[in-house]
Amino acid sequence: MRRKIPSHSALLAFEAAARHGSFARAAEELSRTEGAVSRQIGRLEAFLGVALFERIGNRVRLLPNGTRYAVQVREILDRLERDSLYLMGQPIEGASLDIAAIPTFATRWLIPRLKRFQQRHPTITVHIAERMEPFLLPQSGFDAAIHFAHPAWTGVHLHHLLEEVLVPVCSPALLANAGANPSLDDLPRLHRRQTPDAWQRYAQACGITLTNSAVGAHYDLHAMLIEGALAGLGVALVPRLYVGSEIAQGRLIAPWPEDKAVTKHFCLVLPNSIESSQTPVQAFAKWIIEEARGVAS
Numbered sequence: 001m002r003r004k005i006p007s008h009s010a011l012l013a014f015e016a017a018a019r020h021g022s023f024a025r026a027a028e029e030l031s032r033t034e035g036a037v038s039r040q041i042g043r044l045e046a047f048l049g050v051a052l053f054e055r056i057g058n059r060v061r062l063l064p065n066g067t068r069y070a071v072q073v074r075e076i077l078d079r080l081e082r083d084s085l086y087l088m089g090q091p092i093e094g095a096s097l098d099i100a101a102i103p104t105f106a107t108r109w110l111i112p113r114l115k116r117f118q119q120r121h122p123t124i125t126v127h128i129a130e131r132m133e134p135f136l137l138p139q140s141g142f143d144a145a146i147h148f149a150h151p152a153w154t155g156v157h158l159h160h161l162l163e164e165v166l167v168p169v170c171s172p173a174l175l176a177n178a179g180a181n182p183s184l185d186d187l188p189r190l191h192r193r194q195t196p197d198a199w200q201r202y203a204q205a206c207g208i209t210l211t212n213s214a215v216g217a218h219y220d221l222h223a224m225l226i227e228g229a230l231a232g233l234g235v236a237l238v239p240r241l242y243v244g245s246e247i248a249q250g251r252l253i254a255p256w257p258e259d260k261a262v263t264k265h266f267c268l269v270l271p272n273s274i275e276s277s278q279t280p281v282q283a284f285a286k287w288i289i290e291e292a293r294g295v296a297s
Contacts, residue, residue: 006044011073013040014052018062018070095124095280100131100145104222105266108242109162110146110288117287124280138271143281145269146288159268159285161292162241166202166259169226169243169252170235184208184256188234189216190225198237198263205260226252239263241295266292 016026017037027034045052052066062070101110106128114126129142134152137145149158168184178187189199191214200213216234219225225236226243229252237259246252270277274285 006047007040010040010044010047011077013037014044015070015073015077017041017053017060018066019074021060021062023060096127097124097143097280097284098127098129098141099284100129100135100137100140100142100147102132102147102266103130104242105146106130107223108226112245113291116291117284120287121280121283124283126284137269143278144271144284147267147269149265149267153267153269157270157273159270159274159289161266161268161288162295164239164241164264164266166198166237166263167240167243167254168202168235168237168256169247169254170229171232172250172253174229174232174234175253175255184235185210189213190228190234190236191216191218192222192225192237193218193220201261202237202259206257208256 012030013026013032013036016029017023020026020029023037023041024034027037030037041053048069050065050069051063052069053060054063110128117124117126131145131147134147134150135145137153137156146161147153148164149160170187174187175182184203185208189210192198196214196218199210199216202208203210203213217228219228222236222238222242225238226246228234229236229238230246240254240258243252243254247254268285268288270281270285274282277285
């Protein structure tokens with residue numbers, strides 16, 4: 001059955017006229033005559049059986065139906081343009097992967113290691129997008145996800161990568177300026193907004209006294225906490241796997257014990273088993289599992 005979709009030219013003319021509130025300015029943008037834009041919009045209104053603009057002399061004004069339709073058309077055209085540019089940027093030879101990942105894991109752990117994957121598989125391009133929450137991986141457009149183990153990941157294949165173990169870190173200057181032998185209770189503490197009780201749980205697990213575990217600035221991401229610690233704003237309770245380089249370089253110090261409990265497990269999430277996945281997905285899966293084992297060993 002033939003789809004009931006207006007012509008591309010009519011939609012472009014309508015979106016430009018709706019955005020500018022003027023047929024003349026839309027015509028200028030599209031390098032057409034004002035009459036041509038007016039005719040395209042007239043054909044669109046006839047196709048839909050709905051008036052989109054009110055004509056008042058030489059002026060036009062969107063009607064309520066036109067306003068709603070303009071928002072929908074703009075979203076569709078924007079998405080079509082993004083998808084088209086994405087395909088235009090694909091390698092002529094080779095393959096590409098779309099990976100969804102937790103933002104801080106992507107920036108602090110995955111991306112710094114991707115050069116090794118590129119060296120091993122130079123014809124595979126890896127695209128990374130952030131996803132904070134679990135989602136329906138099949139038919140999402142992603143080939144794989146790197147996320148926490150969660151009951152929401154049903155009907156997919158999970159492969160354990162790493163354990164999230166929290167450790168307090170701060171800048172050497174913060175500790176030096178706090179006097180002789182300062183305790184955690186004497187120092188400002190930084191919090192992750194999604195886990196406001198993390199300091200309380202850490203103190204209980206490690207037998208440390210904190211007068212008020214909730215005091216301190218709250219940030220959304222572990223990446224923000226790390227930057228706050230580097231800037232000397234306070235002590236950040238963050239996954240050790242995110243700050244290994246800063247600790248090795250002496251930019252951050254970790255004089256306190258790690259949390260004795262594993263807070264979360266990072267997993268590679270695949271829509272199919274590794275064996276039945278396409279070759280590029282297989283290559284990435286085997287590589288990242290190998291990388292994780294190297295870190296954990």
